[in-house]
Amino acid sequence: MSTPDGLASSETDIALWFGWKRVHETVRVAVVDEVTAATGLSEPDLTILMALAISGDDGTLRQSVLAVELAWDRTRVSHQVTRMERRGLVERKRVRRAAEVTITEHGLDQVRTARPIHDAAVKRHVLDRLTPEQRIVLRETLAVLGAPPAEA
């Protein structure tokens, strides 16, 4: 890294973060491309559908729960669900102040097609390329970073 002026990343290795972003982007696109080619589902479509399909309760989740689980913004979930509802992938039902999202039969069909392709792609692009030890450490690392930040 050459650094004109005072832009050096100095002591701590910011390059690690750049590398992370780059690899994440590469893998993400590779996986999504395979799924989209096979099913026409977009990444956000699939993300929501998988979350619903996996969730024990009859393919239903409250939007706020979806937001937390995916680390998405409220409005992002709202807009996305609106679009997916229009295409018949999910249904929305207001319960008290909450909004419960349920996957439809059509949505379920789509995931059933997409899921094996998705999983195979992830396996091929990520899991199979790592040693067992790397997988373990990566899991630890993600657990650490996923935990809420320490208080000041």
Place this chain on the structure above:
Amino acid sequence: MSTPDGLASSETDIALWFGWKRVHETVRVAVVDEVTAATGLSEPDLTILMALAISGDDGTLRQSVLAVELAWDRTRVSHQVTRMERRGLVERKRVRRAAEVTITEHGLDQVRTARPIHDAAVKRHVLDRLTPEQRIVLRETLAVLGAPPAEA
């Protein structure tokens, strides 16, 4: 993970990828929020500006190089540069068939403000939370995944 129907992720641990995406999203937003609050720069703005500022050659890069380095799509770079040009952050110059993007003084000012904030945020949200060993293994892991996929 309970799994209605045939949606089980089975043998290989897809949860690792979900976890990765979730953590990536969380950290990304945390870092970007700090930078945006301080400078008004968006994530893509900063991404491009940092790449230019770091690149030895006078803050200039060809769009195709930018695309490769960031793992971005061509059109994504093109649109983004167009918007940034409009705001005076970069300048574009056609050279033969290529498009060379150069950071402006104004752009450079912005990065100089943003960069320390960005780096501190990354340090706090990522680097400082990992053990030296985790950092090393993570670096290896990213190197493996960043390499071109093995031929079939």
Place this chain on the structure above:
DNA sequence: GTAACGTTGTTGATACATCAACACCTGCCG
């Protein structure tokens, strides 16, 4: 009771990402 507050969700405007189609060179083959 009701006012202040926090949680959850929606809407519309704007920025950004993706896709398909096109335009432009440059090199290379016939």
Place this chain on the structure above:
DNA sequence: CGGCAGGTGTTGATGTATCAACAACGTTAC
């Protein structure tokens, strides 16, 4: 020469993300 192929960039349409403002409830405190 003529034309085709590949690499690079742009444009416009559509899908997605973010932000600010608002609405509708609950909760809690007074």
